[in-house]
Amino acid sequence: MTVTTAPAAQRPRSLNDVKGWFPSLDQVLFDRFLTRQERLGQHGDLMEMGAYMGKSAIFTAAYLRANERFTVCDLFDADAPDEKNAAEARKSYSTLTRTAFEQNYLAFWDELPVVIQGPTSVVPDHVGADTCRFIHVDASHLYEHVAGDIGTAHSTLVPGGLVVLDDFRSEHTPGVAAATWEAVFTRGLRPICLTTQKLYGTWGDPEPIQDELLADEEWRKGMHTSVQEIAGRRVLRFSGKPANPTPPTSRYADEPRDPAREQRSAPTAPASVAAPSRRPTAVRRLAADVLPPVVTRAIRRRKR
Template structure:
C-alpha cells in the first residue's frame, strides 16, 4: 500500500517514535506493523505517566524494526534489552540488528544485545542484564511454537514489574494457529494476568498482538486506553470468556446486518 494512502496512526506520544515511524520503520526488515508500534510506544508513555519506569525487553528482536520503536519511547536512563538467537535466517542478522539500531539513533548506551535462547534463560539471568530491575514492558516475538511461547511467557511473567505489560506478537495468525492454545493455557494457569487489549492486524504479515497486564491494573489501564485510543476502539471488544477487553483497530466498522 502506498504510504500516502495508509490509514491514520494513533499518536505514539514521542517525537522520536513519530519520526522513525514516518521515515525509517519500513526500511528496517521486519514483520510488525506501524499501527502496533505506535500503540505500544503510547503504552510506554502511559506507563511513564502512571509513575512506572525501568527497562524493557523484546524476545525475538530480529533486525530491530519493532525494537527501535520501543527504545525511542523510553525515558532518559532507561534501557532496552534485545534477546535473540541471532542465527536466523543467517549469522549476519546480529550485525544488521546492531547497524540498524545505530543508524536510527539507538546507541549502545541505550540497548543491550543478548544472544541466546530466551527459553533456556533463567529469570535471574535476564534480570541481571537489566541491572536487577524488573521489566515494565516485554514484547514476545520469538519462536512460534506452543512450547517456545509457553517458556517465553513463563520467563516474562517471572521478570515482570508491578504494572508491567506483556505483548504477544502474531496472535490469530493463519500461519501459527496453535499459538492461541498456549495463550489460553497460560491464562488459565495465571489468573492474576488478563488480556488488556487486542491490537488488530494491519496485514497478515503485520499480525494481531495481545497485550496482557496484571488483573489489579486492568481497570486503571482500560480507563486510560478508552480515552487515548477512542478513535480506534472497535465497539464490540473481545470476549475471553468471561473476561472482556478492548480491540484497537484501524477499521472500527461493524458488519451490516440486513
C-alpha cells in the same frame, strides 16, 4: 564489539526501510502504553524477546528513560538449541544476522541495547526478577518456547507491568495461540486488548487502562473499537490503520536514495492490452448475408 557501517544503499532512511512486521496500529498502542507508564511514573526496564531486523526494537527504544536498561534477546545467526527451533530459523529467518540488526539499530540510536545472542531460555540468567515494565515477546512460534517466554515475562515484570505477545492468532502459529490462551486461563494473564497480530496483557488489573482507552475518543479516531467478553472478563479489540506516532529519525534520513535501486524495487507497469479487433468474424459476415436487412441493422444499432 565493533559494528561495521552498512553500505549506503542498505542504510535505512526511515523506520519503514527496516524489514519486519510492525503495523501502524501496534505502533499506536506501543506509544500509548509506554507514554502512559512515563506519565504515571512507572519505573522499570524494557525487553524484547525476538528482534528480527530491529524494527520494533528501534521504535521501543524511544521510550527508554535515564537509568533504565533495554534488553534484546535473539538467536540472530547463532545455533538453535534444538532441531525444531533450527528448522524454524532456517525457514523464516535465514537472512537474519546480528550485524544487520545492529547496523539498523545504530542508524537511529547512538548506543546498542543490551544484546543477548542466544535462545530466550537464557534470559533469566541476564535479567532479574521484577525489573521490567514492558516486554515484547516475538521470538519462537513453537508452543514449548512461547510458554517458557511467557513464564519469563511473568517473573521479570514489575507489578502492573505489560507484556505484548505477537502472532497469537495467525494460522501458521498455533503454538503461540495455545501458549497464550493457556496463560490466560491457567496462569493469571489478563488481556487488555487485541489487534490483528498482538495480545496486550498484564498480571495486574487491566480495567483502569481499558477505561482510559474507551474514554479517549480522540485517540481512537481512525480505528475501530469493539468490546468483547472472555470468561466473564472484558477484552478490547482494535482494528484499522490509524496515523502512526512520530517514529525515531534515522541519521541517514537526508541521504539521497540510489535511483537505480529505487527503479529496481519499483513495481513494473503491466503490459498494455491490445484493444479487441473490430474486424467482422466469419459468423458476422454470414449473418449479414442471410438475415433480412432490417434485422441486420437492428443488431448493429444494439452493438453500437
